[in-house]
Amino acid sequence: MRIWSIAPLAASLILASVATADDKVASADVAKGKQAYSTYCFTCHGDGSGNGPVGKTLKPPPRDFVTGDFKYGGSNQDIFEVISNGAASKGGSAMMAPWGAVIPEDTRWALVKYIRSLKK
Numbered sequence: 001m002r003i004w005s006i007a008p009l010a011a012s013l014i015l016a017s018v019a020t021a022d023d024k025v026a027s028a029d030v031a032k033g034k035q036a037y038s039t040y041c042f043t044c045h046g047d048g049s050g051n052g053p054v055g056k057t058l059k060p061p062p063r064d065f066v067t068g069d070f071k072y073g074g075s076n077q078d079i080f081e082v083i084s085n086g087a088a089s090k091g092g093s094a095m096m097a098p099w100g101a102v103i104p105e106d107t108r109w110a111l112v113k114y115i116r117s118l119k120k
Ligand code: HEC
Pocket: 036, 037, 040, 041, 042, 043, 044, 045, 054, 055, 058, 060, 061, 062, 063, 069, 070, 071, 072, 073, 079, 082, 083, 087, 091, 092, 093, 095, 096, 097, 099, 111, 115
């Protein structure tokens, strides 16, 4: 096999592996994030302020995405990690469950994008 026949594949693998969290959020489909949010997150996070039917009974309360302040770091990577691995992975509440086994990765990046769009 000649080297240039695999070069495009190698190049795309390298590019895929260096795509940053910010790139993944930038290219994510916010409508997909919104859809997943209403299915999995609304019961606690509600309209984004944490006023969902279950959320308003919780202590600590669900994060308020309208103010946009985060407890476990506010970078796209940090938010993605909390969604994927749960807040307990950062020393927080187990009520914020790990969603990594339930929600596909591209949808989790889309959730990060959607959550950011709720900030007023
Ligand atoms: C059963 C209730 C519940 C559900 C459902 C839920 N969360 Fe949470 N979430 C919480 C609670 C409680 C916290 C606060 C955790 C803490 O302070 O330790 C939280 C915190 C967060 C944070 C803040 C992390 C930080 O650094 O401040 C993010 C982001 C988040 N949730 C995203 C989501 C997403 C996305 C979904 C849906 C896939 C979701 N949550 C579903 C209860 C929930």
